[in-house]
Amino acid sequence: MNRQEFVDLAENRAKRTASLKNCIYAFLCGGIICVIGQLLTFLYSNFMKDEKSAATLASVTLVFFSGLFTGIGWFDKLAKYAGAGTLVPITGFANAVASPAIEARSEGYVKGVAAQMFVIAGPVIVYGAASSVVYGIVYYIIMKIGISI
Amino acid sequence: MKNIIKYENVYLQQTASVVGSKEKEGPLGNRFDSFSADDRFDKDTWEKSESEMVRRTVEALLRKSDLTFQDIDLFAGGDLLDQCIATSHAMNNNGVPYLGLYGACSTAAEGLLIGSMFAEKGFTVGTVASSHFCSAERQYRFPLEYGSQRTPTAQNTVTGCGSFLLSTNKSSVRITEGVIGKIQDNGISDANNMGAAMATAAIDTILRYFSDSGKTEKDFDIIATGDLGHEGFELAKEYAKSKGLILGDNYTDCGVMIYDLEKQDVCAGGSGCGCSASVFAAYVCPKLMAGEFENALLVGTGALLSPKSIIQNKIIPSVAHLVCFERC
Numbered sequence: 001m002n003r004q005e006f007v008d009l010a011e012n013r014a015k016r017t018a019s020l021k022n023c024i025y026a027f028l029c030g031g032i033i034c035v036i037g038q039l040l041t042f043l044y045s046n047f048m049k050d051e052k053s054a055a056t057l058a059s060v061t062l063v064f065f066s067g068l069f070t071g072i073g074w075f076d077k078l079a080k081y082a083g084a085g086t087l088v089p090i091t092g093f094a095n096a097v098a099s100p101a102i103e104a105r106s107e108g109y110v111k112g113v114a115a116q117m118f119v120i121a122g123p124v125i126v127y128g129a130a131s132s133v134v135y136g137i138v139y140y141i142i143m144k145i146g147i148s149i
Numbered sequence: 150m151k152n153i154i155k156y157e158n159v160y161l162q163q164t165a166s167v168v169g170s171k172e173k174e175g176p177l178g179n180r181f182d183s184f185s186a187d188d189r190f191d192k193d194t195w196e197k198s199e200s201e202m203v204r205r206t207v208e209a210l211l212r213k214s215d216l217t218f219q220d221i222d223l224f225a226g227g228d229l230l231d232q233c234i235a236t237s238h239a240m241n242n243n244g245v246p247y248l249g250l251y252g253a254c255s256t257a258a259e260g261l262l263i264g265s266m267f268a269e270k271g272f273t274v275g276t277v278a279s280s281h282f283c284s285a286e287r288q289y290r291f292p293l294e295y296g297s298q299r300t301p302t303a304q305n306t307v308t309g310c311g312s313f314l315l316s317t318n319k320s321s322v323r324i325t326e327g328v329i330g331k332i333q334d335n336g337i338s339d340a341n342n343m344g345a346a347m348a349t350a351a352i353d354t355i356l357r358y359f360s361d362s363g364k365t366e367k368d369f370d371i372i373a374t375g376d377l378g379h380e381g382f383e384l385a386k387e388y389a390k391s392k393g394l395i396l397g398d399n400y401t402d403c404g405v406m407i408y409d410l411e412k413q414d415v416c417a418g419g420s421g422c423g424c425s426a427s428v429f430a431a432y433v434c435p436k437l438m439a440g441e442f443e444n445a446l447l448v449g450t451g452a453l454l455s456p457k458s459i460i461q462n463k464i465i466p467s468v469a470h471l472v473c474f475e476r477c
């Protein structure tokens with residue numbers, strides 16, 4: 001068996017990730033999280049006129065509970081089944097910030113928590129901010145030449 | 150090229166093993182000397198926990214052999230953490246000369262090979278190899294609480310430590326031969342399929358041993374690779390077959406033995422220095438001492454990758470060292 005034959009054998013016999021099952025779980029869990037978010041928005045709308053503030057408050061609530069569940073060790077157990085269902089909504093971002101921060105406590109608050117906090121979420125923030133700048137420039141140019149969107 | 154090192158006068162005196170909770174729940178659970186129910190070993194950081202596990206293993210080895218640190222001439226050992234801190238911190242201030250080793254999952258076999266060299270010269274040698282799931286996850290993968298899914302071919306780092314005491318004092322088990330592995334890669338660069346990356350190295354070492362010693366797979370009661378996991382174990386058998394070596398029921402893998410792959414959530418099985426170390430210290434060597442096995446081959450396999458080389462998508466160089474145990 002030569003090198004290429006072995007690599008092919010290893011790739012062919014490797015058990016694939018159960019994509020269909022994962023997709024269904026992700027759809028259901030992600031959907032449930034979004035429904036909870038919507039229900040929270042409705043709930044908060046009763047107390048405030050501004051619907052935008054109610055939606056922001058709903059996001060804040062989801063972030064809070066993601067952080068809490070990460071801290072008490074529930075989040076990773078749920079995410080093992082939910083996959084993208086917990087990763088894609090704002091809950092995934094909260095977990096990606098909270099989990100390295102919790103674990104880096106052993107290196108202290110400066111060299112540990114603060115330095116490690118964005119080790120997973122960092123790329124999202126960097127490229128998210130950079131692409132919004134590009135978007136802003138494009139938007140500005142379009143406005144300048146007088147095309148109304 | 151000389152393939153086989155022959156040891157004339159090296160005897161295995163004693164073994165000891167300490168593991169975590171998941172390993173305790175596995176099929177070999179009642180054979181380990183002690184365990185920690187929460188994997189913390191009463192310490193507040195995972196690195197300290199692993200060091201404490203190593204310290205407790207060495208303590209158990211000395212207690213079982215009725216020796217103190219003053220009786221040991223050398224400790225040789227290592228673990229998975231950067232600069233092998235788990236072992237070196239565990240050895241701090243014990244007054245025994247120490248050699249640090251790194252061979253990834255092959256560290257237990259590497260320690261036995263080097264330890265036997267010193268034992269042959271009259272040293273009383275303790276070898277040790279450890280790994281801890283939580284400290285390894287921190288270093289190689291994601292934070293423990295990060296919500297991610299693992300691929301089915303990935304292996305679960307064993308929380309465990311095994312230790313062996315070697316000297317020239319006659320006992321029932323001898324270390325007779327060894328083969329030092331050559332570093333090679335087989336084209337696999339997927340860190341989630343380390344078993345596949347190491348499988349060919351394991352078989353090549355076994356073939357070098359058989360061709361030079363004239364022995365065959367039938368001459369051994371147990372041939373255990375450590376640790377290819379289920380995926381690598383099956384691939385190793387296929388690869389061996391293509392080289393004309395048919396491995397039968399006496400061939401097994403420490404990464405398959407330590408967990409119940411059906412019931413425990415461990416993907417393809419165990420890995421880490423502590424896997425083959427604890428399986429041999431708790432299961433294979435005691436069976437040799439009790440006369441249930443006449444001989445055994447440990448083929449310690451190591452995937453020599455680092456967190457940086459994984460990110461750079463580098464190929465995974467692998468190594469496999471062989472140690473032959475025989476009853477006398």
